[in-house]
Amino acid sequence: MPLARFDRLPRPAQKALRGDAFPKFAATKSNEGIPNVVPLLSTSLADENTLIFVRMMIWKTARNLLANGRITINVIGPGLYSWIVVGEFAEFVRQGPYLDYFNRKAMFRYNAYTGAGEVGVIRVREARGPVPLGLAAAMFYNLLREPVRADGPGGHGPAVMPGPVLEKFNRRLALKHLGFVEEDGTPVAVPCLDLHARSANDLAFVMPRNDDHPLSQLRPGMKVAGSVFTLAPVAYQVKGVFTGEEDQSGRRQGVIHLQESYTAAPPVPGRRIFPPELS
Structure with missing residues (x-):
């Protein structure tokens, strides 16, 4: 199946990004061009142009984002396909609806160790897929x-x-x-x-x-x-x-x-x- 490119998130990719059960990984890079890949399971769809995630135990990822803003999220969705979502880091926020959204989730609510204290915001530039697993x-x-x-x-x-x-x-x-x-x-x-x-x-x-x-x-x-x-x-x-x-x-x-x-x-x-x- 040819790998298509979309300027907006296709519905299957949106569905996967909304689901907590679908694994998400983040790729960033240092200014020296060294790639970094880690699980970023909290990544969620705010709207068809915006992804959000909790800044939790991702120190290298956060440093890379603050240095150059380049990030790609890969999400494994239904049907044994994954989607590549190319984005641009916008900011970290400490208050507002994005933080409230995560703090209502069982994983973060009333949990001092994994509480959502800061939320990262990603602007979607492009989606690619589906990539067969x-x-x-x-x-x-x-x-x-x-x-x-x-x-x-x-x-x-x-x-x-x-x-x-x-x-x-x-x-x-x-x-x-x-x-x-x-x-x-x-x-x-x-x-x-x-x-x-x-x-x-x-x-x-x-x-x-x-x-x-x-x-x-x-x-x-x-x-x-x-x-x-x-x-x-x-x-x-x-x-x-x-x-x-x-x-x-x-x-x-x-x-x-x-x-x-x-x-x-x-x-x-x-x-x-x-x-x-x-x-």
Whole structure:
């Protein structure tokens, strides 16, 4: 199915953005062009031109938004398709109807730890989709994979992904996204359910057959971020470089050489795991 572009949010995308049960991920970038991809589950539709979200445990995302305002939301909706919503960050607000909206929700009401104290506002520029999840193919390839351990062979240098991080990326029932920056500077997050660890320092995934798929834009040397979110909920993010494609049993497989890993969930979201932060 060709990837269409819309100057307004199509109804299926609006439906997904209104539903709390549909997962949303945010892609931003630093001024140096480093992508950042994290779950942003609070993202909601205010109107067909505006998205809102709670500023909660997203320090790097907030810094990127205040630096350059570039953001894309990916939402997985009904029918096993996702939608890419390209936006421009407008502001953070501490009062008004947007804050009231979130504070009426059970997740935030009377909860000092996850209370909605500040709300981000995004102006929608463009919607793209629908992007097929490739769920059937991901399940098939996941069954073929051999398990990898953090201390197993195939890595290069110290382990970027310690055992708990590697184990989450190799889970078959987990939401995984890849993020990168397009040629025009737009950060993009794309679901990649078959993303998995080849070693403690490398991730791999099956390249899409359709040249219109967003991941077909990846070129060797591009900076990439990978995010995993489990039902626990536990989330991690890794960053590295796309090194290109390899043939793996007749399949085109994309490879990412990792350089950094981060926590993306409590108790210390955003803490760098590797290289270790200096105390």
